Amino acid sequence: MKSKKAMSASFIVGIMITLVAFVVIGGAVTKFLSGFEEKESEVLCRDSLALKAQTKLEVGGAGEISTPILCKTLDKDFSADTKKKAMDNFAANLERCWWMWLEGEKSEMFGPRGVVGSDEKTKCFVCYDLLYQEGPTFTKGELLNYLKESKARKVDATYLDYVQKNGYVDVFESSFSPSEAYAVVFASNIEEDFWQTSHARLLGFAPTYNRNGLWLVKLSTLQKQMPCYLQTDIAGE
Amino acid sequence: MAFNKLVYYLIPLIVLVLIVMWQFGPEGLFDDMKDAVKGIVEMTPEIGAEEIEAAEVQLSEDQLDSINSLEQVITLMLSSENNNCFQRYEQFPSLEENNVLIEFDYADGETTLIVKKGEEHRLIDEVVEIKEMVPCVIAGESGGEDISENFYYTFLDKDLSRVKGPVYFSVDSISMAFDTSGFDENRIDFGDGFVDFEDEGWLFTPDNKHICFFPTVDGDNDEDGLNDDYLRDYGSYFEENRCVK
Numbered sequence A: 001m002k003s004k005k006a007m008s009a010s011f012i013v014g015i016m017i018t019l020v021a022f023v024v025i026g027g028a029v030t031k032f033l034s035g036f037e038e039k040e041s042e043v044l045c046r047d048s049l050a051l052k053a054q055t056k057l058e059v060g061g062a063g064e065i066s067t068p069i070l071c072k073t074l075d076k077d078f079s080a081d082t083k084k085k086a087m088d089n090f091a092a093n094l095e096r097c098w099w100m101w102l103e104g105e106k107s108e109m110f111g112p113r114g115v116v117g118s119d120e121k122t123k124c125f126v127c128y129d130l131l132y133q134e135g136p137t138f139t140k141g142e143l144l145n146y147l148k149e150s151k152a153r154k155v156d157a158t159y160l161d162y163v164q165k166n167g168y169v170d171v172f173e174s175s176f177s178p179s180e181a182y183a184v185v186f187a188s189n190i191e192e193d194f195w196q197t198s199h200a201r202l203l204g205f206a207p208t209y210n211r212n213g214l215w216l217v218k219l220s221t222l223q224k225q226m227p228c229y230l231q232t233d234i235a236g237e
Numbered sequence B: 001m002a003f004n005k006l007v008y009y010l011i012p013l014i015v016l017v018l019i020v021m022w023q024f025g026p027e028g029l030f031d032d033m034k035d036a037v038k039g040i041v042e043m044t045p046e047i048g049a050e051e052i053e054a055a056e057v058q059l060s061e062d063q064l065d066s067i068n069s070l071e072q073v074i075t076l077m078l079s080s081e082n083n084n085c086f087q088r089y090e091q092f093p094s095l096e097e098n099n100v101l102i103e104f105d106y107a108d109g110e111t112t113l114i115v116k117k118g119e120e121h122r123l124i125d126e127v128v129e130i131k132e133m134v135p136c137v138i139a140g141e142s143g144g145e146d147i148s149e150n151f152y153y154t155f156l157d158k159d160l161s162r163v164k165g166p167v168y169f170s171v172d173s174i175s176m177a178f179d180t181s182g183f184d185e186n187r188i189d190f191g192d193g194f195v196d197f198e199d200e201g202w203l204f205t206p207d208n209k210h211i212c213f214f215p216t217v218d219g220d221n222d223e224d225g226l227n228d229d230y231l232r233d234y235g236s237y238f239e240e241n242r243c244v245k
Helices: A004-034 A038-055 A083-100 A140-149 A159-164 A194-202 A219-225 B002-024 B029-043 B061-079 B147-156 B228-233 B235-240
Strands: A074-078 A122-132 A168-171 A180-187 A213-218 A228-230 B085-088 B101-107 B110-117 B123-131 B134-137 B173-179 B185-189 B194-196 B202-205 B210-213
Touching: A038 A074, A038 A083, A074 A083, A083 A122, A083 A140, A083 A159, A083 A180, A083 A213, A140 A159, A140 A168, A140 B101, A140 B110, A140 B123, A159 A168, A159 B123, A168 B123, A180 A219, A213 A219, B061 B085, B061 B110, B061 B123, B061 B202, B061 B210, B085 B235, B101 B134, B134 B173, B228 B235
Parallel strands: A074 A122, A122 A228, A168 A213, B134 B210
Antiparallel strands: A122 A180, A180 A213, B085 B202, B101 B110, B101 B173, B110 B123, B173 B185, B185 B194, B202 B210
8 A cells, every 4th residue: 555655746746747748748739830831820820710700709898708819920031023923922912811811701800809998909910921022112002003903813803802892901001112021910890889989989089990901011110100909929929 | 370360450450440431431420520510500600700791882973983084184284295284173072972082192203093982991992003193282381481372473463573482392192081170071181181172173283293282271371272262263264274275
């Protein structure tokens, strides 16, 4: 028969092994997720959002219960020898981001706003950090025209129609130059509520976000102006 | 012995095949489980994110006509050989319906006309690149003098001794929309918020490159624009000095 001392020692060892196992498994899962290839990360992100959209349960003003968002901000760099190729790269990433975020069909994916405040800005997530390394400069007008006239890759619609079916596109910059980093951002909607949004809007200090949106903005502008409440990705970045 | 060994390997193999068929076969448990989960998901519609139902927004015919007219008149003025001349476009109907916003953005030597619509003007309806155009207004200040006054004394009152600076002001961005911060009407913003815009549909170009809009004021000319009466009173002068007749 084991002594009490031996039993408590084995109990502590058991706990330690369990804790170590958690750390090892947690580390391995994080490493596994962060080592995902771009496409796998995008699919994982979309799937996690689809699951979240199905399971989201709002608990009064206290927040919500749902499965986690497993999306990751992806860093990409590219060069282009023509304006068309450069704009196509931006357009493709906008389309991909919109696809990941369920084409903007689901409301308040980051959860409802707080009980007090948090209406003046929307919550957002950076899908891509795009470093435009080398290529020609082009204007906002040229890019918007490209989005309006060119067919998207995965759907039978132009890039602009694809997004504007449920959402909107906001291009912050008046021109796009090489050696600059840009962020493709998913901006969440805010559901209209008389006592908060509508009332604040009547008083003139709350923008409406009745649709989800896609923003294209210089990374430096995003960091400097913080036009939205940035949500962290699965790596906590 | 050899037979025994064979049985020893075969039995687990057969069991494995049976399990796979049982789980993943056409009538298998896996399918049943999928159906059951799907059923549960369908049975619980109150859980989950709400769907966003975005309504389609279409510009009215009047709105489209006036925007087309503006585009055409600008093109005409840019190609004209006359300087310091005027041209009239079809004045905008109320831009309140569909929340229309007409925006001119200047960057890298060209201007883009963007027509937006919908709540908060978030939806893009039209994008037109206008090469070689620089947007400008008959408003603003230069050296402490009102530009609208310089314009007035140069072209309307023709008292050049009172002209103390430029007659127009180049800007990077101009927007026109229905605005409720003054009277509820179409107004113009060239950088410092919306001001009156009773332009009677007139545009001015000094050089077939700058295309100037007329922000207006009630009363004396000031930095916000030209006295709106002048746009009506001097209509015949503007007509006589059209860029293209």
